[in-house]
Amino acid sequence: MEMVSSGLQRLEPDLARRPAHLDRPGGTWSGTWNSDGSLTAHRDDGLRVRGWSATPDAVGQALQSFEATSRHRPQIALTLHGERPEVPAAESDPPGIGRVHVLRAFDADRVALDATVAAVTQLQRAWPEYEISDRVGAATAQLQVSAPQSPYFNVYNRQRERYWAYSESAAWVRADAIVHAIDKVWGDFDRSEASRGPIWIPRAARQLLTTKPEELAAFLRHHLAEKPAISLSVINGPAGPLYNVSTGGAHRTHLFRILGLPWIIAKLYARIPPRRFDVASVIDTAKGMPEIERVGRGWHTLLERGLLRGRIRYEGAFAVLDLDHAPAPWLLGDATLASAYNTAYERVYPGVLTELGIPATALTGPEAWEQWLYG
Numbered sequence: 001m002e003m004v005s006s007g008l009q010r011l012e013p014d015l016a017r018r019p020a021h022l023d024r025p026g027g028t029w030s031g032t033w034n035s036d037g038s039l040t041a042h043r044d045d046g047l048r049v050r051g052w053s054a055t056p057d058a059v060g061q062a063l064q065s066f067e068a069t070s071r072h073r074p075q076i077a078l079t080l081h082g083e084r085p086e087v088p089a090a091e092s093d094p095p096g097i098g099r100v101h102v103l104r105a106f107d108a109d110r111v112a113l114d115a116t117v118a119a120v121t122q123l124q125r126a127w128p129e130y131e132i133s134d135r136v137g138a139a140t141a142q143l144q145v146s147a148p149q150s151p152y153f154n155v156y157n158r159q160r161e162r163y164w165a166y167s168e169s170a171a172w173v174r175a176d177a178i179v180h181a182i183d184k185v186w187g188d189f190d191r192s193e194a195s196r197g198p199i200w201i202p203r204a205a206r207q208l209l210t211t212k213p214e215e216l217a218a219f220l221r222h223h224l225a226e227k228p229a230i231s232l233s234v235i236n237g238p239a240g241p242l243y244n245v246s247t248g249g250a251h252r253t254h255l256f257r258i259l260g261l262p263w264i265i266a267k268l269y270a271r272i273p274p275r276r277f278d279v280a281s282v283i284d285t286a287k288g289m290p291e292i293e294r295v296g297r298g299w300h301t302l303l304e305r306g307l308l309r310g311r312i313r314y315e316g317a318f319a320v321l322d323l324d325h326a327p328a329p330w331l332l333g334d335a336t337l338a339s340a341y342n343t344a345y346e347r348v349y350p351g352v353l354t355e356l357g358i359p360a361t362a363l364t365g366p367e368a369w370e371q372w373l374y375g
Contacts, residue, residue, distance in 0.1 A: 008086065019073050037088075050097055052092055054165065097169060101170045102267060103221075133202045144186045159278060165272045168269050174262065176262075196251065231269065235329060236329075275323060276320060278318065279292055279321075299321055358372070
């Protein structure tokens with residue numbers, strides 16, 4: 001990805017505008033930024049974050065992804081090790097969140113663990129052992145109808161500009177907020193190993209639901225924290241985050257969603273949004289110039305209605321958004337992605353998008369979304 005020639009002279013003012021739109025006080029953080037760009041931080045409630053930032057000015061955005069909502073501003077006491085840079089730090093591969101951090105996060109949140117154990121115990125009482133396979137099949141079919149997966153959130157990935165910061169953490173998260181889990185149909189796996197295919201969910205469900213209640217906490221610790229952790233990418237929103245499974249943990253995620261379990265421990269990965277969004281990198285350009293021009297008009301509408309903060313300019317007929325803040329970043333995508341994430345967000349956080357300014361009539365599907373956006 002290209003490095004802009006103006007370096008910090010352009011990057012720092014752009015990053016400085018972003019916190020102005022975060023209108024809620026966030027957590028209190030202590031952090032360290034090193035001259036190679038590596039950063040470590042911990043919040044006063046114990047949450048730990050590691051990552052990389054091209055400049056100290058991007059650290060706030062790197063931590064913001066782990067705030068309660070996309071509107072909370074972290075309060076940071078930041079220590080710099082080394083001189084303040086004159087050019088952005090070269091992208092490095094600093095130590096990230098490891099197994100010890102996942103285990104620490106697992107043990108730290110007894111409320112989430114106890115709620116998950118209680119939910120498993122309730123299923124054990126409600127589902128006789130001889131009915132587990134049938135119950136799992138019915139629950140899978142019901143989940144596919146009531147909460148089908150959203151498309152993979154690729155709005156950031158397709159932009160030409162490099163990422164300026166990324167960060168990792170580990171925490172218990174709401175399982176129902178995981179809206180994409182690699183295998184697009186719940187419970188349907190296409191793996192070369194037979195043991196990782198269709199039989200995995202019924203077999204794992206039986207193993208979980210026949211574990212003695214007093215052994216469930218240790219069972220969950222072993223399978224969720226001691227083994228390689230589920231890896232989720234974070235998409236923060238106006239009332240809390242949604243997640244995509246990124247590099248591992250699809251089977252366990254499918255299991256927890258199908259069984260309706262409330263919480264799951266995971267490694268969390270976040271990138272701060274690029275400063276520049278090119279409309280041609282957001283949509284399928286095969287749809288032609290009318291679609292390119294229409295999405296540009298949609299960005300203008302989102303700005304006018306306060307759902308984006310930034311400036312739009314044009315390179316020929318192609319809109320370019322210089323972004324300050326997107327409280328619901330999926331709105332930057334095409335109608336299919338935006339509508340799918342609106343539906344998922346409304347399911348997980350009911351009523352929040354209407355409070356943000358989107359009428360309920362625009363949340364019923366892609367056509368309704370387009371009608372409201374393009375009028």
